[in-house]
Amino acid sequence: MINKKVANAEQAIEDVMDGDTLLLGGFGLCGIPENCIAALVKKGVTNLTCVSNNAGVDDFGIGLMLHQKQVKKMISSYVGENAEFERQLLSGELDVELIPQGTLAFRCMAAGYGMPAIYTPAGIGTEVAIGKEVRNFKGKDYLLEEAFDAKFAMVKAWKGDTAGNLIFKATSRNFNTVMAMAGKITIAEVEELVEPGELDPNQIHVPGIYVHRIFQGDHYEKRIEKKTISV
């Protein structure tokens, strides 16, 4: 098997440059690449375009990069709950492109499947459609949306092997699979890194061919945004 293992997050992200575009997995704070984000903050790389469903919170997730003003542009579907984000956006320091959540997922999937663009009904008749091609198929209108073209994808999986195969847990799968498939260079951090042969080939969510670097992360905080309990 082809060995994708690198030592740690620092090594995995060492060639990220100012101005690069990154796909960052996760939904809210669930399944975010915590170690990669910490390493990006430490490296201090700037002018990044970050594609991520959300933008973290003030003191966790992508919020940590926003706090350091490393992000030039966010492409997200929902960016609430982040005061520093709001400040930078209103002051014009930060550019934000809001796109429907399905469109975000499909533009990643398209990249991972070698499709140049896909048609989606989401956004028809709204400001999202402005400047985009609308096409009717069998009586229904669709927007043409292009595949993402991102240099890096950073995803967080539950288990992985050194061949790059990934398995996700519960709803932390979210955008991580399609982003892993979409990156030109895909970096995966996993809670548990095992040898080839230890994962059931039938249960793999992302085949290793899509993953270029993999490492076992540490100190996962897995912060919960809205802990809600039944009484």
Place this chain on the structure above:
Amino acid sequence: MINKKVANAEQAIEDVMDGDTLLLGGFGLCGIPENCIAALVKKGVTNLTCVSNNAGVDDFGIGLMLHQKQVKKMISSYVGENAEFERQLLSGELDVELIPQGTLAFRCMAAGYGMPAIYTPAGIGTEVAIGKEVRNFKGKDYLLEEAFDAKFAMVKAWKGDTAGNLIFKATSRNFNTVMAMAGKITIAEVEELVEPGELDPNQIHVPGIYVHRIFQGDHYEKRIEKKTISV
């Protein structure tokens, strides 16, 4: 949970009518819906359009339906190894549309994902492109291929639960997942049918929402087309 269980193949296919379009899972003879095919043969329904990567062999798989002249048209990527198929094709009794294997998979996936059509580079510059829209994205040409619009999908899984969740084994997954997602009415036959909660939600290949009827099949022959042994 919503219960999708039906008693057997006869009950599952009872509303298939002459002239219907069926998506039939499997690659070669691997992962084909053996019980559904047997029930279709018994029912004697005719004039079917069958979408399947292959057309079976003379005395197994879709070959059994061809033998009874139940198939009006095959849409496949490869139809070799079937003498009766060849006879019907040359005599004009059977219509065949050959399409690239990836196009077959993507036209199913598109249907399952609510995409009206997809762009693929397969077939550019060949007779497959005749009469189809060609579009250039970033310097490369693609063909526009429409999603399948099929009344029934019939797939074979390894394990399933009564909520319709499916797990496939090894390479018998092939077209079964995307066809299950593409059918207006999807019928799944499984080797082992269990109660909800017995399958790991993390390992499910096709969520039950895509499956309308499920039953535990019997007498699986699983014929091997080319048994090849290391010496």
Place this chain on the structure above:
Amino acid sequence: MLDKEGIAKRIAQEIQNNSYVNLGIGIPTLVANYIPKDIHVCFQSENGLLGMGPFPKESEVDPDLINAGKQTITMLPGAALFDSAMSFGMIHAQKIDLTILGAMEVSEMGDIANWKIPGKMVKGMGGAMDLVASAKNIIVAMQHVNKAGESKLLPTCSLPLTGIQCVKKIVTELAVLSVLPEGGFKLLERAPGVSVETIKKATLGKLIIEGEIPEMAFD
């Protein structure tokens, strides 16, 4: 007049047996509490889960298992997990039977605005534009008038749209209304103690009243 729980309770009556349902944030979330015992329903959370169960006990809390509102949740037996692409795939392929969501405005053509108020910080549309663009059946749960006392059922929406010609039914604190294909809000039911006159005053869009309008019935 209904409170939020009342709106949720009334909407719960709309849920058919053996259906797949996506619940938006806010009042729609409460609907799950009022599903009759004999109705089988499977809730989708668009971040990648079918078969969403109740909130967890303290000991069951799993940071890797949340709903689209980012709340910790549980899974029911028969649940299935998937990624965001498949999740919106099944939404776009119209596998979800019913979508229930909140709104700021609904037009008499069934257009909906629920994501953006010009001049205010925009948080984003999340999955709402996908849901409204694809759903077979959409029920809106909302207050009949906004905090300024202005009707939210309008001839045309004034706020940026989330989707067009998609809302099928509306349940408010005052009434149940269907949106007719040709346009107009058809009054179906009054909330307990609410007069047709009150509903008329609170509805700026075209209101269609035919015959006697019954009061909502609750068990």
Place this chain on the structure above:
Amino acid sequence: MLDKEGIAKRIAQEIQNNSYVNLGIGIPTLVANYIPKDIHVCFQSENGLLGMGPFPKESEVDPDLINAGKQTITMLPGAALFDSAMSFGMIHAQKIDLTILGAMEVSEMGDIANWKIPGKMVKGMGGAMDLVASAKNIIVAMQHVNKAGESKLLPTCSLPLTGIQCVKKIVTELAVLSVLPEGGFKLLERAPGVSVETIKKATLGKLIIEGEIPEMAFD
């Protein structure tokens, strides 16, 4: 002059360390037998497997585990299974580093014909059109001339095409040739004991010969 095993052996030298490779049916399948021990290569089978291993022992035969040629196979440690859509997805997204396949004809522009002979029963293109439309690097393994003695390296293909401007290299029983981006077969190596003159006679398309042409080297 090489036999089929020789062609496979020569192509195996083209395989780079840490690469993902798709092998077509026929001579390409034989290439797997000649990969040097120190080269890590992962074989894809387009019916849904990465990490394809050798044919099974009698006791290991599993009807649910076959390759794209429908032969029973095994999986190596680190293998991954997936469906046909993801399989062709990774092909189209150019995640496969090298595709090796047979051909009936190749043109000096790199067009390939390998699926259909007019007048004969057509079996279908299978996955070939997808592979040739997407591959980063395609090597064709074939005989230099057909059974009628006619060159298969042509100015333009006479048979229905499988794909256009895609073949990068050709290995035959006589020679190794690259297809130049501007068109033309550039002769790189001669098979042992084969003269440039013999290759010239067997090549109908534009043949480019620069300097001394070395003989293929085998370990």
